[in-house]
Amino acid sequence: MYSEKVMDHFMNPRNVGEIEKAQAVGEVGNAKCGDIMKMYLQIENDVIVDVKFKTFGCGSAIATSSMATEMIKGKTVKEALQLTNKAVAEALDGLPPVKMHCSVLAEQAVKAAIYNYAKENNVHYEELEGFVPDEDHDHHDHEEEE
Amino acid sequence: MNRRVYFDYSATTPMKKEVLEEMLPFFNTDFGNPSSIHSYGRQGKTALDIARDKVAKTLNAKSEEIFFTGGGSEADNWAIKGAAFASRSKGNHIITTKIEHHAVLHTCEYLEKEGFEVTYLDVDQYGLIDMDDLKNAIKENTILITIMYANNEIGTIQPIKEIAHLAKEKNIIFHTDAVQAYGNEIIDVHELGVDLLSISAHKVYGPKGVGALYIRKGLRIHPLIHGGAQEKRRRAGTENIPGIVGFGKAAELAYENMEGHINKMETMRNRLIKEIMETIPYTKLNGHPTKRLPGNVNISFEFIEGESLLLSLDMVGIAASSGSACTSGSLDPSHVLMAIGLSHEIAHGSLRLTVGDFNTEEDVDYVIEKLPPIVDRLRQMSPLYEKVKGGNK
């Protein structure tokens, strides 16, 4: 059901852990499906120089967290804000339809971390307009037909 | 891949060699339709009768009380819809529990849309119903009680005899889903006093797509599948002779060595539970400590999620399950684990290991060796664990 890339990122996740003095920390989740994702960003001169994550969730949640961290590492904050869940899923050679929402969580976790960073440092990113950090990211409406 | 060990016997079982051997001639040699009067048909008919006798014997039922179906789910649907629609003139109230298999639960929900009223009984932390709750739930218009014999996720065994006794006293039809109990418990329909009982072949080393419904002699229920005159006009469709023959053989084998089977299962189960609980912290055994299926282990591991646990186990060749295999298409936490009072998070981190006839003590060793580091690795990744361990990391 999962691609080899998903299984690789699941079994050997990149960037697991915490950054003690992270400039940006974001946690998103939905206790209903059991997923919680936490992102730590170290930002220097608007560049994400390091990133770590911790995830309580399914195989797809862990793999997308891992892939998302790889995709934003070394990028500017603005570039990181362009990250979409689709891009993460594609980078993993796709996800089963019922598991697409897990990738949404990864996108949201990055955004939540940057949101907190922006708030604390009083910077404005137009990409974050309309973003609500503690929204219940429950996208479990992928139920198949009756 | 490394070693492969199967610990998911409650989801399905491999067919025993003797079962397959018994089935083979009926695929293309003695393949006749038992309704035909020629020799090919008569061969099928004879095989059908023998298989029916074998299954009946294991339940201490009469042969004419056994009706073959296309599986356990069909048997459950037939029993419940058949009894409900046949008794509609007497009332429209049905009693069941919150921890039934979906084949029962979704059937009851469907009946609610069709004008029936259903009471879903709570269970205690071990998954047992309270007999007083049941008594209180019974009303003037109660026509059917359907309560599973043993639960497929946590293995808890209900007081079926008591329930049947109460139902008889109140003149209410009683159905039990014995799909998981069959082959793992001595079941005597007459001693129990049940009216309807469902079983399924693929849970007892028989073929998939074959089941049976025991219908107490004299009880009328509507058919679910109308048509030809098969199964005494109560279940239409050309009989799946190879499948039914296989079911007969599997039933016979299961009952020949029931005691040995139960002992072996219990030994492996107990060792698994003991060693896992002792080695891994933050765990919880789900289900009843003693009133449980001989092969069922169900343990919650805090701070981790079931699917990642299953995938990690699969990577080292261990096949297990998280809640019911039938529900793994869904992302909702198991309704059974919720009903025994687990939180969403903990329900998600549950592991079901179900042992079977082909498991060995070495398989058990293998799980005991492989599981702890996997749980640890996932916990190290978990933001929830972090909070518990505090500055520990």
Place this chain on the structure above:
Amino acid sequence: MNRRVYFDYSATTPMKKEVLEEMLPFFNTDFGNPSSIHSYGRQGKTALDIARDKVAKTLNAKSEEIFFTGGGSEADNWAIKGAAFASRSKGNHIITTKIEHHAVLHTCEYLEKEGFEVTYLDVDQYGLIDMDDLKNAIKENTILITIMYANNEIGTIQPIKEIAHLAKEKNIIFHTDAVQAYGNEIIDVHELGVDLLSISAHKVYGPKGVGALYIRKGLRIHPLIHGGAQEKRRRAGTENIPGIVGFGKAAELAYENMEGHINKMETMRNRLIKEIMETIPYTKLNGHPTKRLPGNVNISFEFIEGESLLLSLDMVGIAASSGSACTSGSLDPSHVLMAIGLSHEIAHGSLRLTVGDFNTEEDVDYVIEKLPPIVDRLRQMSPLYEKVKGGNK
């Protein structure tokens, strides 16, 4: 016993060797429950997907329009009850024919008891419905038309495309029981425009106890078997993987060589009809001369009774049928033969020979040799024959 020849392929078929071979690994090696996420389960899931693709391809359907069932009867029951109950708010009138298989007929009769109204269309002497009758039968509240593709007793093939067209025009759901037509006719669900179509594996050299219902994408019908999330939540029950795999293979084989199969069947069928009708007096061919299944022979022999004919044939090793195999449990004359206007007596004296892939021209010779003296012997015993022949005897 002497030679044994099987001429009852419409009752059931032996499984092809290739079908059995394809099924074998799934009984005890790749035996996992496809709902499980471990490797055993994924093997099952993959096999299931492949089989579904194969069956879909033979009907020119999309894979997601194929739903596996426990046989043709279940598919018929599901289609009819499912569509009827799902459309009850729109109306309660159903149209079918007098010559349907019992799986359709008895389901319709059941629905009558549940508050539906059913029109049973007459057929002509060949077993064909009249399109004007059908048009006239349609009412404001008609929700479902169910008319079989090809008849199991007399082999007559209905104008399915025309019927489907009319149904679509009137916005009525159309189901066809294609259990007999499948494998013997090119069936293209999209070109036909049907909404629901039932098939069964054991009629096309596949396993017993497996069937499928084609459900046009977008059509909602109620499930018949509620429970687990299998078959996109529309048909519950652990999938019969070996059976479904066998069905997939059988479907593939049937369609690979459809033309050759049809030609071979027609040649044998035509020779049987010609020789029997020419050698034996007082006979009548039942069914349509050309719009009939390639393998179906149905002939009435005046003055004799079907069962004694079948028993006599069986004594010389010829397996045949008198009307539908499914009805042989009953003593009533075939409802199909009555519907085409035969008298009770003549209906009773009908013989169905259905040829199949394993028959040879030598088998045909054997029947042609053995049948006349048997018919003659029984006629000599018959008081009815005596009257006809007058002082002849």
